[in-house]
Amino acid sequence: MDAIANSSLGARRNEDIALDLLKFVSGVAGVGKTTGGSTGFNAPSTPKPEEHVTELLELYGRCLKAIEGKGE
Template identity: 60%
Template sequence: MESSGAVVSGARSKEDIALDLLKFVAGSTGFGRAAVPSTGFSGTAAPKPEEQINQLLDLYSRCLNVVDGKGVKG
């Protein structure tokens, strides 16, 4: 029988768990979605793509801190 060289482990890395947490939080809160245009007044302008990327990276680092047990700074 040939071996593919891949190591299968039951343990997941902290980075994978933090990424899943990010996906859960972003999906359930609508974080990172573009603003939907509507009639009337709008609260804020849609964030630029660079701002969205920075916000997602910040959220990922916060998720990673939670997984590491460091908690979240205010």
């Protein structure tokens, strides 16, 4: 049992790496963030939370493909 627990400590799964990449890309690009209006500027429409989730899931899929070397 200890061998199984210790074997996962050294290597990271592709899913974990893709999640870290998703966090980085979404933070830099502002994906999934709501944009508030500012003086003199009104956004045409505010995206729904479901649209944010869909956008993030699609981005995660792209990150996972990039990590696995499959590309698009």
